[in-house]
Structures are given as structure tokens and as C-alpha cells.
Amino acid sequence: MSPASIDDIEDVDPGLARERTELAWTRTAISFAAVGGALLRSHPAAGVPILALSLLIWELGRRPGKPGTGHARARHLQLITVVVLGVSLTALVITLITGW
Amino acid sequence: MTSAASPTGPAATPRPGKEREPDARFTFANERTFLAWSRTALALVVGGLAVAQLLPPFPGVPGARHIIGIPLILLGAAVAVFSYAEWQANQRALRRDEPLRRSPLPRFLAATIAVIALLAAALALLSAVTSHR
Numbered sequence: 225m226s227p228a229s230i231d232d233i234e235d236v237d238p239g240l241a242r243e244r245t246e247l248a249w250t251r252t253a254i255s256f257a258a259v260g261g262a263l264l265r266s267h268p269a270a271g272v273p274i275l276a277l278s279l280l281i282w283e284l285g286r287r288p289g290k291p292g293t294g295h296a297r298a299r300h301l302q303l304i305t306v307v308v309l310g311v312s313l314t315a316l317v318i319t320l321i322t323g324w
Numbered sequence: 325m326t327s328a329a330s331p332t333g334p335a336a337t338p339r340p341g342k343e344r345e346p347d348a349r350f351t352f353a354n355e356r357t358f359l360a361w362s363r364t365a366l367a368l369v370v371g372g373l374a375v376a377q378l379l380p381p382f383p384g385v386p387g388a389r390h391i392i393g394i395p396l397i398l399l400g401a402a403v404a405v406f407s408y409a410e411w412q413a414n415q416r417a418l419r420r421d422e423p424l425r426r427s428p429l430p431r432f433l434a435a436t437i438a439v440i441a442l443l444a445a446a447l448a449l450l451s452a453v454t455s456h457r
Contacts, residue, residue: 241348241349241352241353242348242352244352244356245352245355245356245359248355248356248359248360249359251359251363252359252362252363255363255366255367256366259366259369259370262370266377297351297355298412298415301355301358301408301411302408304358304359304362304404304408305362305404305405305407305408308362308365308366308369308400308401308404309401309404309405311366311369312365312369312397312398312400312401312404313401315369315370315372315373315397315400316394316397316398318373318376318377319372319373319376319377319390319393319394319397320390320394322377
């Protein structure tokens with residue numbers, strides 16, 4: 225299939241971009257779930273909230289973005305940033321208080 | 325530099341200073357890039373945590389695992405913040421039909437990881453030398 229005809233498929237069905245984005249959200253949610261699961265045994269107080277947040281991220285990814293909903297998407301992405309920062313802070317605290 | 329023009333045809337060109345909703349595919353692509361950076365940030369944080377928690381101690385160099393792990397965790401946090409700022413900047417450029425600026429994030433990430441890797445190699449060497457004395 226030539227590159228031009230691939231472009232044509234995108235023109236006919238721009239939903240492919242939407243589907244790829246939903247899959248990216250799913251991968252992100254799985255990543256958070258894996259981190260939460262890994263922490264569950266050694267640090268359940270950190271693992272359980274991260275697992276719960278991964279469910280929220282999975283749910284956000286299933287909500288399709290529509291044109292003109294930029295502010296809602298921005299809030300979803302802000303949430304991801306805040307969750308990664310929260311995981312970083314948790315990891316930093318665990319690292320600083322244990323394993324010396 | 326990538327132009328933010330629509331691939332589907334000549335969409336209405338905004339007047340200078342005016343913003344319009346960009347092509348949905350560009351918006352989705354920008355979002356996917358942000359999510360990929362977020363996963364990278366998460367991997368860095370988990371990598372730092374794993375170094376500090378799971379590696380055996382370096383004989384003769386107390387705190388070596390933390391010297392490697394803590395910068396990785398901080399790098400993950402920085403990547404998360406920078407990737408959101410970049411998503412915002414790209415989305416603004418798309419709305420204004422302006423060229424996208426070149427991302428400094430890959431260079432920043434590569435340079436920082438290289439420094440941390442050199443640091444880890446130096447600590448491993450130091451540990452080997454001090455434990456054989």
C-alpha cells in the first residue's frame with residue numbers, strides 16, 4: 225500500500241487517530257496499574273491509590289475527545305501530570321526512608 | 325519544523341492573533357506524544373525506585389544506590405512537568421496555525437541519562453577498587 229493511499233484511509237476514517245489515542249491512554253493506564261501492583265506487596269499504602277488512579281485514567285481514556293473540548297482534555301492531561309508527580313514524590317519518600 | 329496546516333485541505337487560515345480549533349488528528353497526535361512522555365517519566369521514576377530498593381549495596385560506597393536512584397526519580401518528575409508544558413505550547417501553536425517549535429525534551433533526557441549512567445559507572449568502579457583494598 226503506498227503512503228498516499230494510507231493518507232486516504234486517514235481522510236476517510238479519521239477515527240483511526242482517535243482509536244490510536246484511546247490505545248495510548250490504555251497503555252498509560254496499564255503502566256500506572258503495573259506500578260501500583262508492584263508496590264502493593266511492599267508498600268500497600270502507596271500501591272492501592274496508584275491502582276485506583278489507573279482505573280480513573282483508563283476511564284478518562286475511554287471518553288472520546290470532541291472538537292471544542294480543549295479545556296476538558298487539558299484537565300485530563302493535567303491529572304496525568306499530577307499523578308506522575310505524586311508517584312515521583314511517593315517514590316522519593318520511600319527511597320529516602322528505606323534502604324540506606 | 326512542522327506546519328500546523330490541515331492535511332485534509334486548505335482550512336480557513338486564521339488572521340494573525342486569531343485562534344481556531346485545529347485538525348482533530350493533530351490534537352490527537354499531540355495528546356499521544358504527551359502520553360508517551362508521561363509513560364517515559366513513570367518508567368524513570370520506577371527505575372530510580374528499583375535501583376534504590378532492589379540493587380544489592382555497593383561495597384565500600386555507602387548510599388551509592390540512592391545517588392543513582394534519586395536523580396532518576398527527579399528526572400521523571402521533571403519530564404512529566406516539561407511534557408505538559410510542551411503539550412500546551414504545541415496545542416497553542418496548532419490553534420494559531422504557527423510552526424511547532426523544536427522540542428528540547430529528547431536532548432535534555434538523553435544528556436541527563438548519560439550523566440547518570442557515567443555516575444553509576446564511576447560508583448561501580450569506586451566500589452570495586454575500595455572493596456579490593
